[in-house]
Amino acid sequence: MMLVVKNLKVSYGKIEAIKDVSFEVPDGKIVTLIGANGAGKTTTLRAISGLEKCAAGSIEFDGKNITNMEAHKLVPLGISHVPEGRKIFPTLTVRENLELAGWTLKDKKLIKERMEDVFEVFPRIKERANQLGGTLSGGEQQMLAVGRALVTGGKILLLDEPSMGLAPVLVDEIFHQIVEINKRGMTVLLVEQNAAEALDIADFAYVLEVGYTTISGTAKEIAEDPRVREAYLGV
Amino acid sequence: MGSIFNAQQIVNGLQVGSIYALIALGYTMVYGIVRLINFAHGDFFMIGAYAAYGSFFIFNSMLAGKHGSIAFLVLIVSMLAGGLIAMLANQLAYKPLRYKPKLSSLITAIGVSMFLEYFFSALPMIGPSYRSFPDIIPKVQISLGSATISNYVVIDIVVAAVLMIGLTFLVRKTALGKAMRAVSQDKDAARLMGIDIEKVIGFTFLIGGSFAGAAGLLAGMTYPRIFPYMGIQPGLKAFIAAVLGGIGNIPGAVLGAYIMGLAETFASAYNSLLGEGIAFAILIIVLLVRPRGLLGEKVADKI
Numbered sequence: 001m002m003l004v005v006k007n008l009k010v011s012y013g014k015i016e017a018i019k020d021v022s023f024e025v026p027d028g029k030i031v032t033l034i035g036a037n038g039a040g041k042t043t044t045l046r047a048i049s050g051l052e053k054c055a056a057g058s059i060e061f062d063g064k065n066i067t068n069m070e071a072h073k074l075v076p077l078g079i080s081h082v083p084e085g086r087k088i089f090p091t092l093t094v095r096e097n098l099e100l101a102g103w104t105l106k107d108k109k110l111i112k113e114r115m116e117d118v119f120e121v122f123p124r125i126k127e128r129a130n131q132l133g134g135t136l137s138g139g140e141q142q143m144l145a146v147g148r149a150l151v152t153g154g155k156i157l158l159l160d161e162p163s164m165g166l167a168p169v170l171v172d173e174i175f176h177q178i179v180e181i182n183k184r185g186m187t188v189l190l191v192e193q194n195a196a197e198a199l200d201i202a203d204f205a206y207v208l209e210v211g212y213t214t215i216s217g218t219a220k221e222i223a224e225d226p227r228v229r230e231a232y233l234g235v
Numbered sequence: 236m237g238s239i240f241n242a243q244q245i246v247n248g249l250q251v252g253s254i255y256a257l258i259a260l261g262y263t264m265v266y267g268i269v270r271l272i273n274f275a276h277g278d279f280f281m282i283g284a285y286a287a288y289g290s291f292f293i294f295n296s297m298l299a300g301k302h303g304s305i306a307f308l309v310l311i312v313s314m315l316a317g318g319l320i321a322m323l324a325n326q327l328a329y330k331p332l333r334y335k336p337k338l339s340s341l342i343t344a345i346g347v348s349m350f351l352e353y354f355f356s357a358l359p360m361i362g363p364s365y366r367s368f369p370d371i372i373p374k375v376q377i378s379l380g381s382a383t384i385s386n387y388v389v390i391d392i393v394v395a396a397v398l399m400i401g402l403t404f405l406v407r408k409t410a411l412g413k414a415m416r417a418v419s420q421d422k423d424a425a426r427l428m429g430i431d432i433e434k435v436i437g438f439t440f441l442i443g444g445s446f447a448g449a450a451g452l453l454a455g456m457t458y459p460r461i462f463p464y465m466g467i468q469p470g471l472k473a474f475i476a477a478v479l480g481g482i483g484n485i486p487g488a489v490l491g492a493y494i495m496g497l498a499e500t501f502a503s504a505y506n507s508l509l510g511e512g513i514a515f516a517i518l519i520i521v522l523l524v525r526p527r528g529l530l531g532e533k534v535a536d537k538i
Binding site: 049050070071072075080083087090092096099100104148 | 410413414416417420421423424425426427428429430431432
C-alpha cells in the first residue's frame with residue numbers, strides 16, 4: 001500500500017473537522033475522496049501532507065509511519081500536494097514557481113529536465129514562463145500547480161479540487177493530464193466535489209460525510225451505488 | 236529658506252538616509268515574512284555599535300595601523316553580532332508565538348527591546364553611560380565644490396549601497412531569496428515545496444539584524460557617542476521610513492529612508508527641533524493619506 005490512513009481525527013480548536021477517516025491508496029492507482037463541502041476532504045489531505053496536526057489515528061506512507069511529521073520533511077519522502085486554490089506564488093514568475101518546486105532536489109540538471117517535461121505536458125505554461133504567477137488564469141494556475149508537483153516528482157500526488165472554478169473544457173484537459181501522470185507511475189489521491197468526473201478516472205473511491213468515511217469500493221461500484229447517485233451525482 | 240537646500244545638506248541627508256535604510260530594511264523584511272513589527276530591531280543596531288566598539292580595540296591591538304583591514308573586520312563583527320542576536324530573539328521569543336494572536340508577539344517584541352536595553356545597561360563592561368566611539372579610520376575632510384564632506388560620509392553611503400546591492404542580488408537571484416519571497420507570500424505553499432520555513436525566517440532575522448549591526452557601526456563612527464538606549468530613536472525613525480515606503484516592501488524601505496534622511500536634514504537646517512519632529516509628522520501624514528505607504532500593496536491590517 002502506498003498510503004494507509006487509519007481512524008484519523010483532526011481538530012481546529014474545539015471543532016473536529018474530521019472525526020474518523022480511514023482509507024487506503026494502493027500503489028499506482030487513482031483513489032478519489034468525494035463528498036460535500038465541509039465533509040473534511042481538504043483537511044484530510046492537509047493532515048497527510050503535514051499541514052495539520054492529527055489529534056488521533058495514524059498515517060502510513062510507503063511503509064513508514066508519517067503521522068504528525070513536518071510538511072517540509074514529507075516532500076523529499078515523496079508526497080506532492082497540490083493544494084486547494086492552487087496556491088501559486090503570485091509575485092514569483094512561472095519559472096521561479098517551478099524552480100522552487102525543486103527545492104528538495106540536489107541535482108540541478110534533474111530540475112531542468114523535469115521543467116522541460118512540464119513545458120511539454122502544458123505548452124501554455126511554457127508560453128507564460130516569464131510572467132508572474134498572479135497574472136495566470138485559473139486554468140493556467142492549475143496547470144502550474146500540477147507542474148510544480150511534477151518537478152517535485154513525488155511517489156504520490158495529492159490533488160485538492162483541481163476542477164474548481166474551471167470551464168468544462170479545461171476540466172477535461174486537467175483530468176486527462178491526471179490520468180497521463182498516473183500512467184507514468186505516480187499514485188494519485190484525488191479530492192473532488194465534481195464526483196462524476198472523479199469517479200470516471202479513479203480506480204477506487206471513498207465517500208466522506210461530516211468527518212467520517214462512510215462508503216467505499218471500486219470507483220465503478222461507487223458510481224452505481226444508489227446513495228451516491230442520489231447525493232453526489234444528481235441522478 | 237532656499238539656502239537650506241544646498242549640496243551640503245543633500246549629502247548630509249543621504250548619509251542619514253543610508254543609516255536609516257540599513258535599519259529600515261530589517262524592519263520591512265521581518266514584517267514581510269512573519270507580519271511582525273519587531274520593535275527590538277533598533278536594539279540590534281545598538282548591539283552592532285557596541286560590538287564594533289569592543290572589537291575595534293582587539294583588532295587595533297593586533298593589526299595596529301592597518302585601518303582598512305581593521306575597519307573591514309569590525310564591520311563583519313558588528314554585522315555578526317546584530318544578526319546573531321536577532322536570530323536568537325526570533326528563536327527564543329518570537330518563534331514560540333508564531334501561530335498565536337499577533338498582539339502577543341508585538342508585546343513580546345517591546346519586551347525583548349526593553350530587556351536588551353536594560354540588560355546591556357546592567358552589564359559591567361557596558362554600563363548605562365555614554366562612551367565615546369573611537370575613530371576607526373582616520374577622519375579626512377574632502378571639499379567638493381560648495382560642500383565639504385568627511386570621508387565618513389562617503390563610507391556611510393558606499394557601505395550602505397554595497398550591502399543593499401548585495402541584498403537585492405540575494406533576494407532576486409538566489410534560491411534562498413526565492414524561498415524568502417515564497418515564504419512571505421504563502422507559508423503553506425512554501426512548506427509544500429519542501430521549504431523549512433523556520434530556517435528561512437531565521438535567516439531573514441539574521442540578514443535584517445546584520446544590516447542593523449552594520450548601521451550601528453556606521454552611526455557610531457558618524458556620531459561618536461554610544462549608549463544602551465541609542466537604538467530607540469533611529470529604530471523608531473527607520474520604522475517610520477519603512478511605513479512611509481510601504482512596510483514589507485524592500486525598495487520601499489530604502490526609498491522611505493532616504494526621504495526621511497533628507498527631510499530631517501533640511502528641517503534641522505531650518506530649525507533643529509523641527510528636525511526632531513518631522514519624522515513623526517511624516518508618519519501621521521502617511522497614515523492619514525496613504526496608509527499602505529509609497530510602494531506598499533493594499534493590505535487590510537498591518538499589525
